[in-house]
Amino acid sequence: MAKSFGTTPSDLFPGPVTFIQLLRDFLVLAKARVVILLVFTAVVGELLAPESLPHWPTALAGLAGIALAGGAGGVLNQLVEPELDQYMRRTQRRPLANGRISRNGAILYAICMLLLSVAVLWFWTNPLTLILTLLGTVGYGVVYTLYLKPSTPWNIVWGGLAGALPPLIGWVAITNSFAPLPILLVALIFVWTPAHFWPLAIYCRRDYANACIPMLPVTHGIDRTRREIVRYAISTWLVSLAPVLYTHDWLYASIAGISGAWFVGMALHLRKLPEGEEMDRYARKMFAFSISYLFVLFTALILGKVAMAYGIL
Known part of the structure; x- marks a missing residue:
């Protein structure tokens, strides 16, 4: 059998x-x-x-x-x-x-x-x-x-x-x-995901085309995809600041503000690059950075909670 x-x-x-x-x-x-x-x-x-x-x-x-x-x-x-x-x-x-x-x-x-x-x-x-x-x-x-x-x-x-x-x-x-706080974290990852993944989709666009997978760079082109990356990066930055309304954690707010601005800056730079190998390399770099960015945000939430619990903030 x-x-x-x-x-x-x-x-x-x-x-x-x-x-x-x-x-x-x-x-x-x-x-x-x-x-x-x-x-x-x-x-x-x-x-x-x-x-x-x-x-x-x-x-x-x-x-x-x-x-x-x-x-x-x-x-x-x-x-x-x-x-x-x-x-x-x-x-x-x-x-x-x-x-x-x-x-x-x-x-x-x-x-x-x-x-x-x-x-x-x-x-x-x-x-x-x-x-x-x-x-x-x-x-x-x-x-x-x-x-x-x-x-x-x-x-x-x-x-x-x-x-x-x-x-x-x-x-x-x-x-x-x-509770509102974890739902905000769900919203944060939700808006982060397209800005995280579409740079990789730009880098792999030829492979997706060969596999007939309708990723955004294949169906709508690179320029449209880069505009969407900027929009979602800005949305991620804004949503990343929303947990402060519940935690009143200014350590996290500072880290989220600075790292989010950097993420948006990378998205804007990616949008300005001419199509070619340099753009592809930078798209892959932004994809890798976006993973570190999410780790930084979530680590900052824990650091802020610990700091507040011990009266550091």
Whole structure:
């Protein structure tokens, strides 16, 4: 029976791989780098929640559940488009794209992670945390990958909502309730996502065109995409200052103001560059900076809370 389902080791992992290579492939398949960012923003949501430290077992369970569900979503994303990944320079070496892991192996991996996530969240957090986590997983792995990405150039805008949920999920894991502050953090990641991703889409526009994926630089051109990046960078800057209304944290306000101005400045510089290799290099640089920018903002929120708790501010 196992053989008919294709679950012998050679069926699941047809490539001749070592244990280290297999572990690396599992991490790539789960999009570990993306999951790290999701977990980090969820950690901040938990730490900002009132009386979070006494609930540390629940907090750890929430993070484990988010990580496992995020990994499952990453696998679902790659299960849908291994052929498309072969057209992209940055994805063509993924384990599904080049056949090191079979579809059955990837499906089994995703199912195990998703079931484990559901069990952890159900038994050690609360139903609302589980529901939000599943919404994020389905939103990215199914709605974005199957419907939004192949059909609209605004895919990353609406699809980004799934990746914006972890701060709220972290907060809900501790409090079992909603509040304005974590919702503002969801809004922050939501408006940050297009300004973060579209520079990479500019850099990879030829690959997206070859794969027939309607990313904004392919369908509307580079100039329109750069204008949208500026708009979303400014929106990110403004939304990043909104948490101060609830925290009255001026350390965070200072860091958000300065780093946001830098982000907007990069977007404006990208818009002015003539098309060519220099623009492509700068677009990739802005994409990398945008990840650091989000880490800085969320780290500043925690530093500000600690400073206020100890009377430094």
